[in-house]
Amino acid sequence: MSVPAVLVTEAGRRYGRRWALRHCSLAVPAGRVVGLIGPNGAGKTTLLRLLAGLLGPSEGEVRVFGRSPTDPAGLPTVAFLPQDKPLYNRFTVTELIRYARELNPRFDAAFARSRLDGLGIEPGIRAGQLSGGQRAQVALTLALAKGADLVILDEPVANLDPLGRHDVMRDLMTVTEERGLTVVLSSHVLSDLEDACDYLVLLQGGRVQLAGEVDDVRASHVALNGPADLAGALDEGPHTVVARGGRGRQATALVRLAGPHLDPRWIAREPGLEEIVLAYLRNPEVSALPKVVAA
Numbered sequence: 391m392s393v394p395a396v397l398v399t400e401a402g403r404r405y406g407r408r409w410a411l412r413h414c415s416l417a418v419p420a421g422r423v424v425g426l427i428g429p430n431g432a433g434k435t436t437l438l439r440l441l442a443g444l445l446g447p448s449e450g451e452v453r454v455f456g457r458s459p460t461d462p463a464g465l466p467t468v469a470f471l472p473q474d475k476p477l478y479n480r481f482t483v484t485e486l487i488r489y490a491r492e493l494n495p496r497f498d499a500a501f502a503r504s505r506l507d508g509l510g511i512e513p514g515i516r517a518g519q520l521s522g523g524q525r526a527q528v529a530l531t532l533a534l535a536k537g538a539d540l541v542i543l544d545e546p547v548a549n550l551d552p553l554g555r556h557d558v559m560r561d562l563m564t565v566t567e568e569r570g571l572t573v574v575l576s577s578h579v580l581s582d583l584e585d586a587c588d589y590l591v592l593l594q595g596g597r598v599q600l601a602g603e604v605d606d607v608r609a610s611h612v613a614l615n616g617p618a619d620l621a622g623a624l625d626e627g628p629h630t631v632v633a634r635g636g637r638g639r640q641a642t643a644l645v646r647l648a649g650p651h652l653d654p655r656w657i658a659r660e661p662g663l664e665e666i667v668l669a670y671l672r673n674p675e676v677s678a679l680p681k682v683v684a685a
């Protein structure tokens with residue numbers, strides 16, 4: 391089996407006495423676009439900074455392509471774009487590209503120029519004169535051009551208009567495929583990630599609540615509608631009830647399946663990804679995590 395791009399084993403990080411992230415375990419194969427989703431303060435930035443080697447774990451272990459992310463030998467293989475998109479305001483776009491090329495031996499200046507050209511961002515403009523959206527695009531381009539194997543993006547589309555958000559996510563998919571990258575990106579908004587990501591990690595309250603391949607997450611959940619007297623039997627297993635609802639004689643439930651056996655009196659339908667994520671967010675005590683075995 392090949393080395394996972396990201397392997398996190400029971401990792402936690404605290405600031406002072408407060409844990410921002412706990413019992414976090416993930417194994418992400420190379421080549422995936424990983425969507426990290428969760429409400430404010432869930433621990434997304436903390437996890438991304440652990441992967442980028444900007445923070446060390448307070449407990450547990452983090453590995454990126456088999457190495458500790460703080461190992462200097464791995465630096466050229468990881469690119470990190472922070473939430474505030476830092477750029478030297480006095481540098482022109484051309485100067486930023488030149489500077490990035492000097493710092494990064496694998497930097498692909500032709501790719502960076504051509505992407506920014508395609509976006510209509512002039513090479514002579516200074517970073518301080520860019521709009522918020524243009525700034526996000528320039529910072530993203532520099533991160534993608536670094537020649538890294540893992541690109542970590544903290545809320546890359548937060549400043550973009552709806553068309554810009556859509557275009558960036560589409561570009562990300564293309565670039566990931568063309569360059570054989572692994573991308574981990576965060577957002578509060580599932581709809582930003584839904585079409586582009588093939589792996590989903592849902593964080594809430596510093597814990598991983600749901601993680602897995604998007605196709606598996608979709609296939610393993612079902613939305614049920616049926617007579618209210620069926621609802622109680624769901625608690626006897628083997629399935630996990632993520633959320634329940636209904637009124638009077640009708641019951642509804644969103645269930646994670648553990649096998650094919652379901653009472654045939656339930657009417658079952660395939661839920662959307664957003665419906666699944668919302669069900670978990672509303673029920674923080676339920677989780678669905680793949681087994682992570684340390685290599």
Ligand SMILES: Nc1ncnc2c1ncn2[C@@H]1O[C@H](COP(=O)(O)OP(=O)(O)OP(=O)(O)O)[C@@H](O)[C@H]1O
Pocket residue numbers: 405409410428429430431432433434435436437578
């Ligand atoms: N440098 C720090 N010092 C102390 N506490 C911190 C620090 N950075 C983050 N935290 C705390 O850790 C928790 C997780 O923060 P984090 O920034 O990782 O969340 P997030 O999911 O990225 O949030 P957001 O979506 O608002 O950016 C929060 O409770 C936050 O207050």
